[in-house]
Amino acid sequence: MNLKRKPKIGLILIGAKRFRPLGAGTERGAYEVRKTAEADSFVERFSEFSEVVFPGIVYEREEAEAAARSFYNDKVDCAVAIFLSWAEDFAWIRFLRELPELPLMLASVVRDSLSITDTNDEDQFVDFLSAGALVGFQVASGSFRRFNRPMSDICVGTLEQVAARVRVFATAAKARSILRASRVSLLASYNEAMWATYVDPYNVFMKIGPELHFLSVMELVNEIASIDDRIVDGIIANLKSKYRVMPNVDPVKFHASVKATYAMERIAKRAGTDLLVLNDIDTVLFENVGLRPGFTPTDPAETMVTVPEGDIGGGLATYILQILSGETANFIEPFYIDHARGLFVGGHAGPNNYHGRPENTIIARDERFAKSPWKHAGAPFAWYVFPEGEKTMLHMSEKDGRMQMVACVVDCLPTRHYLASYSHAEFRHRKYSPEELFSKICANGVTQHHAITPGNHLDELEALAMMCGFLFVRVD
Known part of the structure; x- marks a missing residue:
């Protein structure tokens, strides 16, 4: 048994389907471009202490179901779910329903700083929508508790604060996986x-x-x-x-x-x-x-x-x-x-x-x-x-x-x-x-x-x- 292996995390990042094309041609690019860069930063940070299984940003029901299956097939120790902004919850509730029983953390990452001053500017308006992870987190929390999955936890913080919580959660989940084997x-x-x-x-x-x-x-x-x-x-x-x-x-x-x-x-x-x-x-x-x-x-x-x-x-x-x-x-x-x-x-x-x-x-x-x-x-x-x-x-x-x-x-x-x-x-x-x-x-x-x-x-x-x-x- 390899007791020193890294924890294996299934990372699901949920984006807003209706926001996806907004901001094309602006200084910082479309919503999807911005969220892809954000997702890359999350994967990079979590990969410092874990093996990350990331199926890509989830926008559709089918993608959420595929993510749940991939986490099971890849035998992750735990899953971490993050709303990248407000998003429709049809994908999220299917993920909650389809995910096999394993530790699940719902997290919300707060930006270290913001520079939203005038949303009449389309670039800033898209940034405003993009920064609205708190809205998505609140929406997600309702179904998270209604499903009442065992082995679940919740956290809000900057990327460093969330990474610290995820490290603890994933390390414990790894121990659980090893014990079961x-x-x-x-x-x-x-x-x-x-x-x-x-x-x-x-x-x-x-x-x-x-x-x-x-x-x-x-x-x-x-x-x-x-x-x-x-x-x-x-x-x-x-x-x-x-x-x-x-x-x-x-x-x-x-x-x-x-x-x-x-x-x-x-x-x-x-x-x-x-x-x-x-x-x-x-x-x-x-x-x-x-x-x-x-x-x-x-x-x-x-x-x-x-x-x-x-x-x-x-x-x-x-x-x-x-x-x-x-x-x-x-x-x-x-x-x-x-x-x-x-x-x-x-x-x-x-x-x-x-x-x-x-x-x-x-x-x-x-x-x-x-x-x-x-x-x-x-x-x-x-x-x-x-x-x-x-x-x-x-x-x-x-x-x-x-x-x-x-x-x-x-x-x-x-x-x-x-x-x-x-x-x-x-x-x-x-x-x-x-x-x-x-x-x-x-x-x-x-x-x-x-x-x-x-x-x-x-x-x-x-x-x-x-x-x-x-x-x-x-x-x-």
């Missing part, structure tokens, strides 16, 4: 220690899109047995070349952990997996494999997201943030509040993408399980400190039969490695104390799992929640 694999079960993380997979499929596939521990055991040790040795050599290895790491257990990780990735890929949810505290896994795989992804270019503790909601949060940001997303559990320093500490044991910043990764023993009875007790993992900077923090779980998102932006602070067995970091909200922040988060009824990724993606998350019918809470 994705597959989640669960290895091997939900986590019975935390029932609050359970979600209805049928509901996930209907509302979000991914189908759920189940992988078994025995599949993993058989795959481990089939792996050529030379492949494992090559992965270990690559890891050693990039990351510091603690002196107490057992090389046999290092080999076992990498081998199990690589085998797990192989069975997941064979199942077409985009998000792998591993129940890494399952005793069946420990009894048969002797460890929890600690080095996924073994290949930095791998786009499959892997999360621990059998939490599909937490996994979806991580996967969604990776789609929206185009960067590494990580799975965390806020551990405790350091009241004196005004921060909280969060992280997680088990699999976490550690390739975001190589200097922040150490290959270390899993001290938490070093004294356990399992065969490879203390097998090493990629001990990662999350890089400092602004992070979107997202929680997802099921509430009252609906998925909910609770999101905020926090600063990840420079942190040293000090929580053995856990990838981790220290965090601080810019406005709220940790006590205030978690009072607001937990008032919504959440679990302990969140995802983080660089940057502020709250607007995109809110747009995606609207498209998917999620509850959405922004803590800012």
Whole structure:
């Protein structure tokens, strides 16, 4: 799955059939000439952040119907509709009727400046008609609401302001499209220690899109047995070349952990997996494999997201943030509040993408399980400190039969490695104390799992929640 592709937008620009020939021979040309130049500027601007499907300016009913069909056939993520002036609405209402169910934004672009001083001049009169996008927008809004299409939004602004809104809307729509084409694999079960993380997979499929596939521990055991040790040795050599290895790491257990990780990735890929949810505290896994795989992804270019503790909601949060940001997303559990320093500490044991910043990764023993009875007790993992900077923090779980998102932006602070067995970091909200922040988060009824990724993606998350019918809470 290409998570970093550009969003694909279907752009429908509606012009006035009766204005089309007006202004021929004037200084700025006929209405149609002026609108073609305007359309070109819209396509050029939107193409800076998206792939634009533009069938040409729509004047006729048949053109509107053809545009709706082309958007479906070209599999656009969303459609953006703009009236270029006042226009007859017969084309618009057919477009609304014929367009398949997909996110739709109705926008109106306001000119940065105008120079209409005397409409007795034909050139200025045509410019007056041409500038009347507000009239068309108002007309369009009536049918827009009467059709009451789901996944719709509306905006007015200059081209730069509209482009900013369209970018957010299209990015969210791209995430929706990717989710609908994705597959989640669960290895091997939900986590019975935390029932609050359970979600209805049928509901996930209907509302979000991914189908759920189940992988078994025995599949993993058989795959481990089939792996050529030379492949494992090559992965270990690559890891050693990039990351510091603690002196107490057992090389046999290092080999076992990498081998199990690589085998797990192989069975997941064979199942077409985009998000792998591993129940890494399952005793069946420990009894048969002797460890929890600690080095996924073994290949930095791998786009499959892997999360621990059998939490599909937490996994979806991580996967969604990776789609929206185009960067590494990580799975965390806020551990405790350091009241004196005004921060909280969060992280997680088990699999976490550690390739975001190589200097922040150490290959270390899993001290938490070093004294356990399992065969490879203390097998090493990629001990990662999350890089400092602004992070979107997202929680997802099921509430009252609906998925909910609770999101905020926090600063990840420079942190040293000090929580053995856990990838981790220290965090601080810019406005709220940790006590205030978690009072607001937990008032919504959440679990302990969140995802983080660089940057502020709250607007995109809110747009995606609207498209998917999620509850959405922004803590800012």
